[in-house]
Amino acid sequence: MLFFRSVRRLLLAGMALAAGLTWTRAQFEGPPDIARIEAAGELRIAMTADLWPPFFYLNKSGELAGLDVDLATEIARRLGVRVRFVREAKTFDEIVTMVVERRADIAVAYLSDTLERARLVRFTQPYVQVKPAVLINRALAGAARRGRDHRSILNHATARIGVTTGTSAESFAAADYPLATIVSYDTWGEITRDLAAEKLTAGLSDEIDAKSWQTAHPQEAITIETIIREGPPDTMGIAVHRDDPQLLYWLNHFLTLKHQDGSLRQLHANYIENDLWKKDLQ
Amino acid sequence: MRLRLSFSGSFPAGRQIAFLALAGAVFLGLTRLAAADLEDVLAAKQLRVGVIASEAPPLVQTDARGAPSGLEIDFITEVARRMEVSLTFVRTARTPDELVAQVARGEVDAGIGQLTDSLEWAKSVRFSRPYLELHELRLVDRMAATRAGGATALFADPSAGVTAATGSIVLPALQEEFGARLTVLPTLAEAIDTVLAGKAAIVVADNLAGSRWLQAHPAAGLRLQAIPRADRRPGLVIAVHWKADDLQAWLNLCIEKCLLDGSLDALAAKHLGENRP
Numbered sequence: 001m002l003f004f005r006s007v008r009r010l011l012l013a014g015m016a017l018a019a020g021l022t023w024t025r026a027q028f029e030g031p032p033d034i035a036r037i038e039a040a041g042e043l044r045i046a047m048t049a050d051l052w053p054p055f056f057y058l059n060k061s062g063e064l065a066g067l068d069v070d071l072a073t074e075i076a077r078r079l080g081v082r083v084r085f086v087r088e089a090k091t092f093d094e095i096v097t098m099v100v101e102r103r104a105d106i107a108v109a110y111l112s113d114t115l116e117r118a119r120l121v122r123f124t125q126p127y128v129q130v131k132p133a134v135l136i137n138r139a140l141a142g143a144a145r146r147g148r149d150h151r152s153i154l155n156h157a158t159a160r161i162g163v164t165t166g167t168s169a170e171s172f173a174a175a176d177y178p179l180a181t182i183v184s185y186d187t188w189g190e191i192t193r194d195l196a197a198e199k200l201t202a203g204l205s206d207e208i209d210a211k212s213w214q215t216a217h218p219q220e221a222i223t224i225e226t227i228i229r230e231g232p233p234d235t236m237g238i239a240v241h242r243d244d245p246q247l248l249y250w251l252n253h254f255l256t257l258k259h260q261d262g263s264l265r266q267l268h269a270n271y272i273e274n275d276l277w278k279k280d281l282q
Numbered sequence: 283m284r285l286r287l288s289f290s291g292s293f294p295a296g297r298q299i300a301f302l303a304l305a306g307a308v309f310l311g312l313t314r315l316a317a318a319d320l321e322d323v324l325a326a327k328q329l330r331v332g333v334i335a336s337e338a339p340p341l342v343q344t345d346a347r348g349a350p351s352g353l354e355i356d357f358i359t360e361v362a363r364r365m366e367v368s369l370t371f372v373r374t375a376r377t378p379d380e381l382v383a384q385v386a387r388g389e390v391d392a393g394i395g396q397l398t399d400s401l402e403w404a405k406s407v408r409f410s411r412p413y414l415e416l417h418e419l420r421l422v423d424r425m426a427a428t429r430a431g432g433a434t435a436l437f438a439d440p441s442a443g444v445t446a447a448t449g450s451i452v453l454p455a456l457q458e459e460f461g462a463r464l465t466v467l468p469t470l471a472e473a474i475d476t477v478l479a480g481k482a483a484i485v486v487a488d489n490l491a492g493s494r495w496l497q498a499h500p501a502a503g504l505r506l507q508a509i510p511r512a513d514r515r516p517g518l519v520i521a522v523h524w525k526a527d528d529l530q531a532w533l534n535l536c537i538e539k540c541l542l543d544g545s546l547d548a549l550a551a552k553h554l555g556e557n558r559p
Contacts, residue, residue, distance in 0.1 A: 030386055031524045034405045078401050246405070246524045253404045261513075 412517020
């Protein structure tokens with residue numbers, strides 16, 4: 001009897017010790033998010049299959065290039081791993097899904113940090129901000145203009161406004177022009193085509209898309225008016241899985257250091273403030 | 283299932299009580315050894331601070347009684363006073379890398395001493411906001427600079443060796459800039475000797491360590507030109523465990539208040555004199 005009692009006591013002590021050690025070991029382990037990426041040896045970046053210059057595009061050598069590509073490549077280098085771009089998403093909202101479902105580690109993909117998306121993922125501090133822009137068909141808007149500003153013209157039952165599916169412009173359009181008909185398209189190119197064909201009153205995007213289109217189609221300036229809207233800018237952040245807190249902290253710290261040393265400013269200068277990158281466009 | 287503790291059997295009651303007390307102490311010890319956030323520190327009424335073991339005056343040094351002293355020690359003492367907890371120093375980490383690992387393992391609640399918010403260390407711990415900014419001081423071999431066509435050309439010359447001391451706050455930025463050109467030596471004196479012996483052309487230190495060395499060795503000023511880099515301003519920070527969100531936020535607020543009420547400035551005046559930022 002005494003033997004069994006001693007064995008039971010020893011077993012209980014052993015179990016308690018094992019549980020304690022397991023718990024303590026769990027406390028000592030480093031951040032699992034960073035450890036996971038280091039163990040994989042690569043950082044998977046979610047992007048859309050469509051290209052969005054100057055954020056990501058193919059250069060003359062057929063390689064992926066652009067502001068987001070440079071940023072993501074540096075992030076991977078500083079983490080000590082390879083970079084892999086996973087261009088599978090059909091829409092920007094699907095990029096978020098890729099991060100949620102862990103089909104990618106982070107998204108660095110011209111992605112607006114909207115409140116809707118922030119319900120699903122965490123965003124870093126913004127690394128780019130752009131003003132929203134409206135392209136208006138002068139002929140269609142002209143009849144309704146009569147001294148009114150563009151918002152009054154577009155927030156009207158007869159107005160048809162084109163937006164790209166799954167972009168932040170889609171939610172902005174519904175909020176800013178509730179009386180208009182919002183028409184969703186797969187690509188910005190289809191919107192500008194229908195705008196020129198007078199099937200749309202306006203197309204909604206941002207200053208980068210608008211300026212790129214303007215530069216590529218100077219002759220259209222007669223029929224299409226470009227308005228860079230005043231008001232709060234659209235901000236782009238890096239999307240991170242909600243269960244990756246140290247990775248989020250590290251990325252925010254990385255962006256803060258890039259702000260401080262001026263290299264983020266240089267990245268903007270290379271890709272947003274001048275057009276030199278276009279010479280390298282495929 | 284209820285666990286019933288029996289005091290009968292072959293163990294005398296006194297020995298059983300002693301056994302339980304020992305087990306409890308071990309369990310509590312393990313608990314405190316694990317990652318501690320603000321709530322745990324306040325409950326224990328004690329902040330365990332890891333301090334780098336090497337001497338880095340006037341930031342961290344050892345006083346005549348063998349106790350840690352210096353600007354960073356005075357500052358963390360002020361932090362503990364405002365937190366209303368006692369302070370325990372653990373001074374076993376020989377390098378900043380070891381200190382960061384100690385914080386990451388939860389062996390201490392916070393780490394100080396020549397720590398800056400490098401991206402490499404930010405993979406495993408969290409940092410407070412900087413509480414004091416230093417800047418880089420480059421000591422350049424005048425003859426090597428003349429041969430290269432000036433100090434700027436020397437910095438860009440891949441054949442010009444660069445040295446620095448282990449644990450220096452300037453190291454993270456130097457490793458990024460100079461890569462394989464950089465040789466890290468145990469002390470600043472050894473790093474400078476390497477340049478004086480013609481085996482390297484540039485020594486990089488923080489402004490405090492560099493100025494202090496030059497003041498102690500005025501003759502070396504004939505050989506070495508001191509070039510401050512105001513654009514490289516590593517900040518001194520406190521490291522905490524990556525799970526210690528609340529402790530990090532509290533420290534940030536405390537540093538903000540110490541900056542606003544002038545107490546950090548007073549510490550800088552006391553320890554740094556004319557070298558204060």
